[in-house]
Amino acid sequence: MRLKTKLVLAITALVLLISGLLSMVYVSQLLHASVQQSYETNRMVADDVRFALQNALQSGLEGRTVDPNQPEQLRDLTRNAIRTSPVLKNVVDAANRYSPTVYDINIGDNELHTLLSTNPDNNDKPLPIRPSYKELLDANPVDLMRRVFGEEPRVYEISVPLERNGSPFATVRVGVRTTFLREVYKPWLEEAFTLMGFALGTAILVALLLSNLALRPLEEISLQLDYWSPSPDGVSSSEPEPQDTAERVSHQIERIGQRIRNVEEVFSALRENIDQILANLQDGLLLFTADSRAVLVSEAARRFLQIDRDRVLGMQSSEIFNRSTTLGRTLREAFDARIALIKEEVRTENGRRIEVSVDFIHDDMTRQGLGALVTLRDLESVEAIESELELSRRMSAIGRLTSGVAHEVKNPINAIVVHLELLRNKLEGTSPNAQRHLDVIEAEIKRLDRVVQTLVDFSRPVELQLREQDLRAIIDDVLALATDELRMRSVTVHSQLPSNPVIVNVDADLLKQAVINVVQNGAQAMPEGGRLDLILEIDRRSAELRILDEGVGIPEEIREKIFDLYFTTKSEGSGIGLAMTYRILQLHHGSVEVQSRRDRGTEFKFRIPLSAVDWGRRPLQAAVIEQDEGLE
Incomplete structure (x- = not known):
């Protein structure tokens, strides 16, 4: 085969490869556009159904009231209003019938039960569990093609919530089946392949014509290539040069290529490695040339300086650093004066603490300036990471503790339970007071068993038994349990509780344990007796329980350690109580704070999120859907 023919075929193949790649990109973008358009269309369908659902609920529930202690009444009224609304049913049926990609439409309540579905068999059943449609939107082109064409048909879901007073009330879920997407996309795909074939054919024809035109002035091209392509290192000078002009040009082009x-491979690999390193860095980096032009800017630096990373490349430092901000003024002054900064702390206008370093780079031989390197570090993020590491250390210590606790403590508890049951049988029919004491002992043993189990599960997720309860009742139970011990220690308890219920969604046993731990510590801090205050207040969407004692206080040097596992200042203490309290508050998405003054007492402050029914600091008298509130 002649070299000219080979060159033409090579150029044609190269054009074919480029055209094919561009066509594949076009097809993938077309599929992504189809998925995006389907999402927008079906999201409009979901919004229409949601609007019809809102109108149906407003008209069906207007003026209705239900007893808050009977949530089934509200669910029944909601179910009846939805299923008896002809407008809602028509909207749902029309959307399912005429939308080409909709598989089904389900309306569910906040407990994930189906209130209305285009498939009647789904009514009153749990909502089907399906992947979110956003997985298709966020998928890369290869993954998107695999999901739509390669896998078994699946149904993806577009979910639109309906809220009332900031709380989930109902959900509209539109199911989209991949086979439907495939059918919608197929005409576009056929058109795209037709266009791709036409483009490829045209490209091949043009490549053939251009190849013939390009091969005519081969001699002149050969002379130019001789200038630009000297023999590479490692090639023997005795190697015979091809005599044919076309073959020689081909050889030279191959060498240059x-x-x-x-x-290109070295440069691409180097740039990818640098970009990957900079993207993973939490510190902001800016590299400047000798004339103070930015040649490298990390993603973190963009966040620190609030700048566009791509636009600042090539800009002067005076154009990047804004004197109107504290950080920009500090860096600008350092560059203007050519003064290095070494880990200088700067506090921004919003209170953020940033550690700034500016290093000016010089040639050791000529002492000529080569550039500058700016490093920005978020000190608050560093402290947060250190806090996470400290938490990991604590969790590791907890794991070591739990390995032996279960066996050592549960066996005595089981023996106590057995003998308690035997004692109950022997005392059956005796004084009611004796039975009451046995009941108290049994309840406390169960709570102790729960505490032991919680300690065992301390280092792994705990299955909370959450129920909406009045926090005042929990505090009363704690005081009833601790009364005898407090009386023996000459401690007087004063409690200030609101007149209205304070509803929280908590595990009562665990929360009682947390409060008892602090109450007992407060009593033990007053060896001569004193006053112990429990004050319950409401602060926005949180219940705030303050426990104040008149004890000796907590020294400042150990205040940060009191929640560490095993840390205790008592000769007979275990160092578990306050660590358990901290863990219990974390499990309830709450917090605990401590304030203490030496010889003046200590205050523990618990913050516990209020239940949805108690938001706004008003008791729930009746679940009334008011016209002025509406449905969001």
């Missing part, structure tokens, strides 16, 4: 590919 190989060099370009090598340089």
